[in-house]
Amino acid sequence: MPLSHPSRRLILQGAGSVALFGLGVPFAVPALAAANDKYPEEAFKQKSDADAIKALYGKPHEASDKVKLDAPEIAENGAVVPVSATTTLTDVTSIAFFVSENPNALAARYQIPQGTAPSVANRLKMAKTCNVIAIVESGGKLYSATKEVKVTVGGCGG
């Protein structure tokens, strides 16, 4: 039960011992960006998921039961929807999430270098009830899973 989860007791102690000495180490942002794929500005500008997928990958995707997308049935609140994806596919180079009825469908794209597990959990904003689509790039091909998440306007609150 979360209340007794050991890592939570460490939140305050942990924050002290785990983090916080990045100052003095110069991080040249352009150099970092060069080591990775460029930020997909155009894809983030697209409205529909079809256009965003096209801008991001330029190739078709097929539904696959080897991609597991985890998202709630009814979002507790559209501002913070926990969404995660994992796959048993190999040679995965990226995982991306799309929220079909958001003003811009592409929510996030994760670059997965060799040695990193093809699995990611994040929290997304959803404007309304619609499909969340996870796309996994494996061996240069695209595989997807889709799930409808209901988003409601809150009532009085619990």
Add this chain to the structure above:
Amino acid sequence: MIRLASLALALAAISIAALSARAADKPDPVGDAKTFQKFFTDKFPKLKPEDFVNGPYSMNEDLHRQWEEKEQFPPYEFALEAGKEMFSKPFKNGKTYADCFPNGGIGIRQDYPYFDEKEGKVITLELALNRCREANGEAPISYVRDDMASLTAYMAYTSRGKPMSIKIPNDPRALEAYQKGKEYFYTRRGQLNFSCATCHVQSPGERIRAEILAPALGILNAMPIYRSEWSGMGTTSRRFTTCNSQIRGVPLEPQSEEYRDLEYYLSYVSNGLPISGPGARP
């Protein structure tokens, strides 16, 4: 949706205790707490008593999973850190919050609110914090959010797991405050004509529009809370005032007597249940 038959039965169960107390002309907090807790544990036999402090998350599996995911790295993390820092930062006169509280303010949240026999009123943790500030030459802070929520988040955290331990001294004024709080809880108000009990006693686990209602038992144990709806932290005062607005009633001033008495009653009848604050809520 609220069903009239179960509504009547539920009201009857609680009212019987209330009526007999009234008939005897003496409030019976001990009896009330027993009846109150039994009502909820009977209604939700699969839950352990301590589960009730998780509000709507103990009422619905889908919500529970979302909450568990977020608790891995909770949204109140930053407020909690800020609260710890604030708590230890000295006032301009060199004193700190620790000087105002028993045990330096650590691990005491479960004793609030308490009835101050000198003043003859209920003192909440937030009220005590602002009094501490003013006694040390600092300006009071808002009761509903931001710094106050951060401070109470830290203090609640130091009490995590401790059972709520509200005391009612053998003083007729304390009993009166308790009873007034109880009456507030069961009185209908606002254009929607809801009492606190309408939602949180008669319909826990059910939906009001799209939201799942929390049970009244343990409902304050997670305070202060990070609500997704607020995209931020809020105290008990914030929730009381916003709820009054939502039922289209006139919200009272935070820390008004009615709210303090209400908090006194609601906390007392949840005695024994663990403090779980700071908490997250939809």
Add this chain to the structure above:
Amino acid sequence: MASTIRVRATSNGDTTEVQALIQHPMDTGLVKDAQGQIIPAHFIQQLTFEHNGKSVFVADWGPAVSKDPYVKFAFKGGAKGDEIKVSWVDNKGTSDATTAKIQ
């Protein structure tokens, strides 16, 4: 000034699990404030994680990622005591970075 980045990196056999929570408004640019003025878009665009000088994870984010964003992933390798470098840059060009030790 304290970093905006909170990281928890734990070693589990030959895998290191990383969770990060970052204090950032992630404003979409579509919301108005109390005065009716649009709150400008302000969100992290790229978040990178490095171990032993090698990139182990890169997040490309848009404003649809929640406020105070969270991410969890895992990579092979990494031992207790190793350092993970985490850094982000947002659409305003602001950046932050921190280092965390694997527990």
